[in-house]
Amino acid sequence: MEGNLNLTLKIWRQKNTQTAGKFETYQVSGISTDMSFLEMIDVLNNRLIEEGDDPVAFDHDCREGICGMCSMYINGRPHGPNRGVTTCQLHMRSFKDGETITVEPWRASAFPVIKDLVVNRSAFDRIIAAGGFISVNTGNAQDANSLPINKDNADDAFAAAACIGCGACVAACKNASAMLFTSAKISQLALLPQGQIEAATRAQAMVAQMDEEGFGACSNTGACEAECPKGISIENIARMNREYFSATFSSK
Amino acid sequence: MTKIDAKIPDGNLAEKWTKFKSSVPLVNPSNKRSLEIIVVGSGLAGASAAASLAELGYKVKVFCFQDSPRRAHSIAAQGGINAAKNYQNDGDSVYRLFYDTIKGGDYRAREANVHRLAEVSGSIIDQCVAQGVPFAREYGGLLSNRSFGGTQVQRTFYAAGQTGQQLLLGAYSALQRQVGMGNVELFTRHEMLDVVTIDGKARGIIARDSVSGALERHFGHAVLLCTGGYGNVFYLSTNAMGSNVTAAWKAHKKGAFFANPCYTQIHPTCIPVSGDHQSKLTLMSESLRNDGRIWVPKKENDTRKANEIPEDERDYYLERRYPAFGNLVPRDIASRAAKERCDAGFGVGSSKMAVYLDYAAAIIRYGKGEANKHNMHSPTDEEIQSMGKAVVKEKYGNLFDMYKQITGEDPYEVPMRIYPAVHYTMGGLWVDYNLMTTVPGLYALGEANFSDHGANRLGASALMQGLADGYFVIPYTIGAYLAAEIRTPSMSTDSEDFVNAEKAVRDRLETLMNIKGSKPVDYFHKRLGKIMWDECGMARSEKGLKASIKEIQALQKEFWSDVKIPGEINNLNPELEKAGRVADFLELGELMCIDALDRNESCGGHFRTEFQTEDGEALRDDDKYAYVAAWEYEKQSIFKLHKEELKYENIKIAQRSYK
Numbered sequence: 050m051e052g053n054l055n056l057t058l059k060i061w062r063q064k065n066t067q068t069a070g071k072f073e074t075y076q077v078s079g080i081s082t083d084m085s086f087l088e089m090i091d092v093l094n095n096r097l098i099e100e101g102d103d104p105v106a107f108d109h110d111c112r113e114g115i116c117g118m119c120s121m122y123i124n125g126r127p128h129g130p131n132r133g134v135t136t137c138q139l140h141m142r143s144f145k146d147g148e149t150i151t152v153e154p155w156r157a158s159a160f161p162v163i164k165d166l167v168v169n170r171s172a173f174d175r176i177i178a179a180g181g182f183i184s185v186n187t188g189n190a191q192d193a194n195s196l197p198i199n200k201d202n203a204d205d206a207f208a209a210a211a212c213i214g215c216g217a218c219v220a221a222c223k224n225a226s227a228m229l230f231t232s233a234k235i236s237q238l239a240l241l242p243q244g245q246i247e248a249a250t251r252a253q254a255m256v257a258q259m260d261e262e263g264f265g266a267c268s269n270t271g272a273c274e275a276e277c278p279k280g281i282s283i284e285n286i287a288r289m290n291r292e293y294f295s296a297t298f299s300s301k
Numbered sequence: 302m303t304k305i306d307a308k309i310p311d312g313n314l315a316e317k318w319t320k321f322k323s324s325v326p327l328v329n330p331s332n333k334r335s336l337e338i339i340v341v342g343s344g345l346a347g348a349s350a351a352a353s354l355a356e357l358g359y360k361v362k363v364f365c366f367q368d369s370p371r372r373a374h375s376i377a378a379q380g381g382i383n384a385a386k387n388y389q390n391d392g393d394s395v396y397r398l399f400y401d402t403i404k405g406g407d408y409r410a411r412e413a414n415v416h417r418l419a420e421v422s423g424s425i426i427d428q429c430v431a432q433g434v435p436f437a438r439e440y441g442g443l444l445s446n447r448s449f450g451g452t453q454v455q456r457t458f459y460a461a462g463q464t465g466q467q468l469l470l471g472a473y474s475a476l477q478r479q480v481g482m483g484n485v486e487l488f489t490r491h492e493m494l495d496v497v498t499i500d501g502k503a504r505g506i507i508a509r510d511s512v513s514g515a516l517e518r519h520f521g522h523a524v525l526l527c528t529g530g531y532g533n534v535f536y537l538s539t540n541a542m543g544s545n546v547t548a549a550w551k552a553h554k555k556g557a558f559f560a561n562p563c564y565t566q567i568h569p570t571c572i573p574v575s576g577d578h579q580s581k582l583t584l585m586s587e588s589l590r591n592d593g594r595i596w597v598p599k600k601e602n603d604t605r606k607a608n609e610i611p612e613d614e615r616d617y618y619l620e621r622r623y624p625a626f627g628n629l630v631p632r633d634i635a636s637r638a639a640k641e642r643c644d645a646g647f648g649v650g651s652s653k654m655a656v657y658l659d660y661a662a663a664i665i666r667y668g669k670g671e672a673n674k675h676n677m678h679s680p681t682d683e684e685i686q687s688m689g690k691a692v693v694k695e696k697y698g699n700l701f702d703m704y705k706q707i708t709g710e711d712p713y714e715v716p717m718r719i720y721p722a723v724h725y726t727m728g729g730l731w732v733d734y735n736l737m738t739t740v741p742g743l744y745a746l747g748e749a750n751f752s753d754h755g756a757n758r759l760g761a762s763a764l765m766q767g768l769a770d771g772y773f774v775i776p777y778t779i780g781a782y783l784a785a786e787i788r789t790p791s792m793s794t795d796s797e798d799f800v801n802a803e804k805a806v807r808d809r810l811e812t813l814m815n816i817k818g819s820k821p822v823d824y825f826h827k828r829l830g831k832i833m834w835d836e837c838g839m840a841r842s843e844k845g846l847k848a849s850i851k852e853i854q855a856l857q858k859e860f861w862s863d864v865k866i867p868g869e870i871n872n873l874n875p876e877l878e879k880a881g882r883v884a885d886f887l888e889l890g891e892l893m894c895i896d897a898l899d900r901n902e903s904c905g906g907h908f909r910t911e912f913q914t915e916d917g918e919a920l921r922d923d924d925k926y927a928y929v930a931a932w933e934y935e936k937q938s939i940f941k942l943h944k945e946e947l948k949y950e951n952i953k954i955a956q957r958s959y960k
Contacts, residue, residue: 065872083575083709091580091823098821098876103868106875108368110541112581114703115466116372138706163512164873171489174369178481182474183433187353187772190424190431194388197442207435207460210467214371241433 054080054141057149058093060105066161066169072151082142086129087112087119089141106165114138114278117213120220121166122153127217127276135215135278155216157225159263170216172262173230179258180251181234183243196242206240209233211279218273218281224265229273231259232289233281239292249296256293305558305931305943308733309413314951315395318417321734322777326784333358336783337791339506339521341493341548343370343476345469345764346747347527349771352475355484357776362519363476363485364508366492366543366878371473374529374541375767378465379586379700380449381457382429382764384422389446393454395419400952402762405451405631406727406755407905407921408954409561411929411947413734414752421773422765426458428772432471436460448591449760451631451959457761462586462700468764472771491517492878493548494810496524496555496743497802503555503743504792505799507806511878514871516803518794522786523742523779526552527771530726530748532565534886534893535838536830538723539571539584545882546889549730549749557738558931558943560731560751562889563897566758566906567839568724569635572707572717573655582722583707585658586700587760590628592663592693593717595619595635597647597656607649607657607716618642626959633757633906633919634959636721640839641917643720650718657716664689664713721839725763727754727906728896731931731945735778736770739931742782746770751929756905813880814870818863822879825860829853829883829890837894842910846898853891854938860887892932892940899942902926923954 055078063070077096080089087109094104110118119136123129129139144150152166160168210233218229235252238244244251267286274283310317328336336359340351343365355361365373385398398419403410426444430436436458437445446455460467479485490511497505497518505520531546532538553559570585596615603610618638620627630638639656642648649655668689672680680688690713694701704712730738730745732752737744747767754762793799832852836845860883868874903912903919904926912920929945 081576081578084578085580085707088578088580092578095821095823098865098867099819101867104876106873110367110372110543111374111377112542113377113539113583114706115377115463116367116374116541117376118367118372133702134706138703140706140709142709167873170368174371174477174480174487174489177474178477180481182478183431184478185428185431185475186356187349187428187475187776188424190427193386193426193430193436194443196430198438199442200438200440203435203438203442206433207437207467210433210435210460210470211463213466214369237435238433241435243431243433 053078054082054144054146056080056144056147059149059151060165061153062105062165063162065164070162080141082140084141085112085137086121086123086139086141087137106167108167109137112137115213117215120155120168120215120217122155122220124151127155127220128278132275133278133280135213155220157219157264159225159227160216160219170214172227172264173214173216175262176227176231176255176258177234180247180254183238184247198241202240206237209237209240209281209285212281213279215278217276217278219264221272221276222265222268223270223272224268226267226273227259227262227264228267228286228289229277229281229283231255232285235289235292236285239288248292249299252289252292252296305731305739305945306733307411307945308735309411310734314412314416317413318420325777325780327780328783328787330358332787334360335791336360336786337362337521339364339519339524340527341506341525342373342527342529342749343473344373344375344527344529344747345472345767346749346771347373347525348469348472348476349768350525350527350746350775351485352472352479353772353776354779355479361479361485362488362521364488364491364493364506366490366511368489370476370487370489371470373469374544375469375764376466377541378764379462379584380588381447381459381464381761382425382468382768383449383456383759383761384426384458384765385419385456386423386426388444389455391454393456397454398422398456401452402753402759403755403952404957405759406757407919407957408755408923408927408949409904409947410753410755412949412951417774418753418766418769421769424773425765425768429468429471432474434460434467434471436467447588448629450587450590450629450635451626451759459588462588462697465764468768472768493551494806494881495551495802496740497799498555498740499792499796499798502741505794507803509806512873514869514874516806518799518803520792520794522783522789523744525744525746525775526730526749527746528749530729531886531889532723532726534829534890535723535833536826537574537579537582537834539568539582542581545885547882547885549745550885550889552730552738552740552743554934556740557743558731558933559728559892560929560931561728561756561896562893562932563837563900563907564727564756564905565723566632566725566727567636567721569632569639569721570658570719571722571724572704573650573652573720583703584722584724585704585717585719587632589658589697589700592696593628593658593660594662595628595656595658597642597649601646607659616647623959630959631757631759636839637908637917639721655718655720658719659716660693660712661716664693667692723838725758727751727756727758731929735781736775737782744775744779746775756907810870810877810881813864813877813884814866816862816864816866818865820863820865822864822866822876822883825856825864826883826886828856829887832856833890833893837890837897840908840910841897843898846894849894850891853887853894857887860884891938895940896930896932899930900926921956927954
């Protein structure tokens with residue numbers, strides 16, 4: 050095990066959606082550089098429990114960067130200082146001894162805070178429910194190899210489908226826009242022949258739901274792409290806009 | 302004694318499922334609309350079942366403890382999904398997938414279920430492609446395959462190292478489509494805390510809304526548990542932090558038998574433990590064994606760096622011991638072989654509890670291949686390295702990145718250090734051919750049941766089974782039960798049975814909160830995990846198991862008198878949720894040891910040190926132990942064994958050999 054760190058943590062504490070929150074300051078010491086950021090919070094929480102305090106609530110599950118549950122805004126950046134990683138894959142070797150680290154929840158009116166660092170991201174589920182699918186019932190399918198797909202398109206569709214739905218793109222955007230999330234699903238399906246049939250209705254329905262949830266307009270700053278832990282490309286937004294406008298102009 | 306009846310249809314193995322489908326009672330569309338089904342868990346099994354049943358017209362409610370159904374731990378499955386498509390023309394068939402699975406499971410799985418699994422495997426791939434799952438493809442636009450352990454064909458379909466994610470997002474999309482259409486009602490951040498039975502049949506659940514802490518009663522004509530496995534009983538595993546046995550354990554205490562609880566899969570290629578702070582372990586996909594070579598130094602306690610050890614001083618022990626399958630032996634065998642080398646003093650890394658997984662040879666092989674492809678006649682070593690690394694990156698890039706993130710080492714330059722870790726549980730709720738537990742109306746799907754993998758699961762078969770159960774099995778088999786339920790109206794949840802069930806759940810939560818002891822939940826979980834790993838992990842013995850049962854019983858008492866849970870009962874309280882789960886793990890751990898003690902043989906993932914061949918392979922006892930151990934809960938620490946005899950009518954049962 051490598052060096053140990055002593056750190057000052059300023060963490061957002063908020064009892065529930067209705068109550069106002071504020072920052073609390075905590076000291077942690079003897080943090081191994083091999084720990085993940087969440088394991089460092091575990092250490093703090095077990096100490097808080099032993100001291101009779103309420104531990105910091107935060108979302109986390111797989112701790113291997115794929116479930117999209119962890120969602121900390123660290124030193125002003127979603128998932129912290131490193132590119133291409135979620136909070137659970139951020140390790141303490143990225144921090145210096147004596148550093149002060151500020152931890153907040155995702156900030157967006159469409160993601161209300163539930164408690165401390167936990168926010169409600171069910172708006173994303175509703176955007177998918179509005180059209181993020183191909184309407185094929187179980188049993189409808191033909192043989193998988195009866196539909197050859199150009200490898201480049203398949204690879205691009207996969208790259209868009211790699212979105213983990215964490216919401217970092219919304220948290221990074223000054224307008225709290227969900228364009229990157231929504232466009233990733235629209236792109237994935239638009240790039241595949243199976244997705245063509247419903248492409249127009251899909252783009253319109255998902256964009257309408259996105260607006261209804263209260264997400265803002267695209268800020269065109271590219272912060273979403275820069276902060277996305279899965280490197281989802283902003284080109285997806287351009288593709289979504291093309292799909293959306295062509296759907297709007299050709300609608301009956 | 303309750304007789305357990307697996308309800309396996311008559312007839313030839315290959316015709317059982319076809320005949321069953323043609324003769325199972327049906328529910329007409331208008332009756333489906335008034336039948337309610339509860340699905341607990343939203344992973345591959347749960348999401349696919351819920352979507353498919355809603356498409357058929359049933360009224361479905363889905364519950365998951367995460368904030369979205371898309372987070373279920375199926376999302377983390379890496380390597381791939383098997384299907385007997387034979388697209389590679391390499392001799393695959395339904396029978397061969399069936400045979401490989403039975404053999405891989407060390408002849409402890411039920412023939413009829415496994416054959417059905419192999420039969421429907423192809424339809425799964427068709428369905429997923431139709432949903433827009435972006436599987437890896439070749440330049441001709443057709444689907445690509447790779448190999449996994451325990452097979453000699455290429456039947457694994459994949460999407461980089463994120464196959465589980467893509468399959469789950471496909472099933473999630475299908476589920477959300479039904480949510481949008483109003484056919485499925487979704488309850489996220491809800492944890493099932495009991496099954497409600499009325500007149501012996503499952504009729505609903507008690508769930509806790511994690512945000513408000515409120516307890517809710519929900520009625521269903523049938524309840525499906527798709528709640529995954531229980532690997533977290535070991536504290537450290539590759540499971541997600543929230544993965545738990547609670548739903549299955551509550552069902553067990555309400556009468557559902559628990560089958561083969563000791564069958565645990567220890568996955569050979571995981572990132573080794575780095576310290577006491579560790580909260581979970583991370584898998585490095587089995588697909589890496591396609592191209593990587595596993596080795597340790599030939600010299601005991603060798604302290605040189607990997608790159609300083611010359612080729613002839615390396616022991617590629619899997620290739621040495623198992624030349625026919627080499628690095629692609631099944632998981633249980635690869636894990637034990639790694640443990641054997643480390644225990645003998647040949648381990649590497651600072652802990653000496655690791656072996657190397659080396660990509661140097663693969664990088665050169667791929668680099669030379671690329672040079673040929675590009676007509677480069679005398680490429681430099683640098684060019685070969687750079688082109689080889691690019692190919693490896695395309696195939697396994699996300700895994701290599703993950704390794705680097707966690708360890709701080711670059712696996713393109715130095716071999717990865719790996720060690721076995723708890724990954725999957727073959728045991729689970731006992732189910733019949735219809736996937737119904739011993740409680741009528743209560744079903745278990747996916748990893749939550751025991752049915753298809755025997756004593757060891759082959760790689761890329763968990764995704765196959767979860768989706769088979771959800772898309773193609775339960776939509777048919779549930780008809781056998783619900784056809785007789787069409788006259789049962791939706792029941793009020795104000796009945797005594799529901800009220801009492803809710804009260805019992807509330808009492809237990811209050812008891813936990815009121816202990817006000819001195820130790821956090823994790824303290825007990827870690828201690829349980831250590832007992833389980835040391836004595837009920839990769840090697841088990843009569844002496845160790847007997848001592849463990851006593852230790853676990855003592856730990857249960859300590860937990861219920863000294864656990865400290867902060868916060869409030871009526872608010873988001875992750876510690877309270879965890880405490881309930883660990884309380885259940887403490888009971889399950891005891892049963893696992895009891896089961897391991899009962900099974901006086903070694904098979905698959907269950908290795909009793911007293912029962913091994915001269916060269917250290919698992920020694921089965923087919924005369925005495927060719928049965929499924931189905932345990933009935935009687936009272937605290939008292940479980941009654943029921944045996945389902947396994948009959949092999951189509952496969953000649955043999956000593957498993959991968960040499």
